[in-house]
Amino acid sequence: GESVGLHLPTLSVQEGDNSIINCAYSNSASDYFIWYKQESGKGPQFIIDIRSNMDKRQGQRVTVLLNKTVKHLSLQIAATQPGDSAVYFCAENSNYKLSFGAGTTVTVRA
């Protein structure tokens, strides 16, 4: 069946370095993608989104890249900070359903 999955379950990054979180999706009909951040004890929080007619979108310290050819999505976090430690989920939105990947745990080392 269709699925959204993450390449790596954990990522350890030095404070100040850039982080890259990857995600693969399989539903070629998906037209909207979202990255969420979930801190311990909280609900998923919207970070950035991208529509399928785009291949790059930038926010504050974050950039999302979409490669529709290989059905790959990535989230880049610039100058990673301790507050960026969390679980990051990619999600694909097809019609009304939001399907989540397994999540990548990002740990920032001081």
Next chain:
Amino acid sequence: DAGVIQSPRHEVTEMGQEVTLRCKPISGHNSLFWYRQTMMRGLELLIYFNNNVPIDDSGMPEDRFSAKMPNASFSTLKIQPSEPRDSAVYFCASTPRQTSGNTIYFGEGSWLTVV
């Protein structure tokens, strides 16, 4: 602005008891979702409402689970009878309207433990 509001935040109950989780979506949002999160299965969509009408409940695990949305500002998810395997975090989320391309906003979750 108030986000999605869920209650209770935490609940511990005994197996066999009825559990009712509550949600108030963001004002003006027409679509409401109930998700369940576990370590084994991640985030799963249980049911989705649009304009207070259940559209897709294919994710509801079994008849013990039911959800209602009597008005635009309130929804409940009920488990009766509860079982230990229902222990999870239950999230409610809302979005302005039923189209792709609308961000879905989550509440802080209801952490359920069934012993």
